[in-house]
Amino acid sequence: MQLYALGLNHHTAPLAIRERVAFQPERLDQALHELTGSERVREVAILSTCNRTELYFAAEQPQLAADWLAGYHQLQLAQVSPYLYSYPQRDAIRHMFRVASGLDSMVLGEPQILGQVKEAARRAEEAGTMGTLLHKLFQNTFAVAKEVRSTTAIGANIVSMAAAAVHLTERIFERVADQHVLFIGAGEMIELCAAHFAGAGPRSMVVANRTEARADALAARFGAQTMRLDTIGDVLPRFDVVVSCTASPLPIVGLGMVERAVKARRHRPMVMVDLAVPRDIEPEVGGLDDVFLYTVDDLAQVVDAGLESRQQAVLEAEGIIDQRVDGFLHWMQARDAVPTIRALREHAEGVRQAEIERALRQLARGDDPERVIEALSHGLTNKLMHGPTRYLNQSEGETQADASRLVQQLFNLTRHD
Structure with missing residues (x-):
C-alpha cells in the first residue's frame, strides 16, 4: 500500500x-x-x-x-x-x-x-x-x-483582501472594537471579511443581503444581526464601517444616500470598502470629506506589499517541509520493517528455547555441566549462523559480492583484504 x-x-x-x-x-x-x-x-x-x-x-x-x-x-x-x-x-x-x-x-x-x-x-x-x-x-x-x-514570516503580513479591509479601517479608527460594522452581501468574500472583523471584536455587526436565508446563516456564525437590503438608506448613519460585495450590476449605495448619512452623523468619519466588480458604491462617494472609500485596487496594493515580504518566508518554509518529509518517510520505512524484525526475533527465540531444552535434558541425565554449556553455545552459534552462511554459499558471480557486502553490513564486520 x-x-x-x-x-x-x-x-x-x-x-x-x-x-x-x-x-x-x-x-x-x-x-x-x-x-x-x-x-x-x-x-x-x-x-x-x-x-x-x-x-x-x-x-x-x-x-x-x-x-x-x-x-x-x-x-x-x-x-x-x-x-x-x-x-x-x-x-x-x-x-x-x-x-x-x-x-x-x-x-x-x-x-x-x-x-x-x-x-x-x-x-x-x-x-x-x-x-x-x-x-x-x-x-x-x-x-x-x-x-x-x-x-517563518509566512503569516506575518497582510495578504488577503479581508485582512487588508481591517488594516485600512484601523488607519482611520484607533480601535475597531468601538465601531459598528455593516456588511452588504453574504458571499464568500463578505464571509472572510466578517471573520476578520469579528476577530477585532467590533461593537456590533449587521448583515444585509437580498436573500434573507444566506444573511441569517452568515450572521449566526459571527453573532451578528441582519436587516433587509432595501432599508440600508434609513439606517446607514448608524454605521462607522461599511463593507460591500454583491453581484449587483448597479451601485447599491449612492452619493445622495451617503451625503445624508454623513450629515446625520454630524461629519463623524465613515470607512467604506467596496469589494464588488462592478462597484456597489458610487465612485463619487470617495470625494466626500468625511468618507474614506477603498476599492478592490486599493486593497490590492496593501496585499501586494504583504506578498513581497512573504516570498523569503516561502523559501524557509519549503526547507522545513523537505526535512519533515524525509522524517516521515523514514518512519514509514521503519514501520515497513517491523514485521521482518518481529519474525527475526521470533526465529531467534525459537532457536534459543530449543537449545535450552536440550541443555536441560543433558543436565538432568547427569552430563558434565561445562560440556553442556559448551554444546549450548556451539548450538546457538551454528543455528543462528546457518542462514547467513547458506546465503553466502549459494550466491554466485556478481550477486556473491553483493551478498558479501550485505552480510558484512548486517553483522558490522571489518573486511580485511
Missing part, C-alpha cells in the same frame, strides 16, 4: 469544475465509507473547500480513486481528468504539508486552510476511515504547519 493525494484545486480547475466535485458536509461520511468499501483503498480522508477537493488515501494504485471521484459526482472521468493531479508517497506527503501550511492557497499563507485540514481529519476519524498511516500523517501535517507559522 502506498500513500496518495488526488484531487483538483484553483490552480488546475475553474470554479465551474470545482463546484461539481465538491462534497456536501452532510454526505461526507457516506462518501468516505463508499470509497473504503473497496478492499484496494484501506484508509481515506477528504478535504473539500471552495478552492480544492482532495482525497488523501492509502491504496495499491490511484486510478480507482479517480474513477470513484468522477462516478460519485455523476461525471465521466474524461470530464475531470484534465484537471486532476495525483501525487504518490513522497510527493503526496509534501503536498499535504504545503497545503496545511498555506503554501498552496489562493492567498499565500492564509490560516483558514489549517482548520479545514483538521476538520477533514476529524471527519475521517469519526467515520472510521482513518488508519494508523493517515493518522500519523495528519499529526505530522499539523506539526509541520505549526512549525512553519511559528518560525
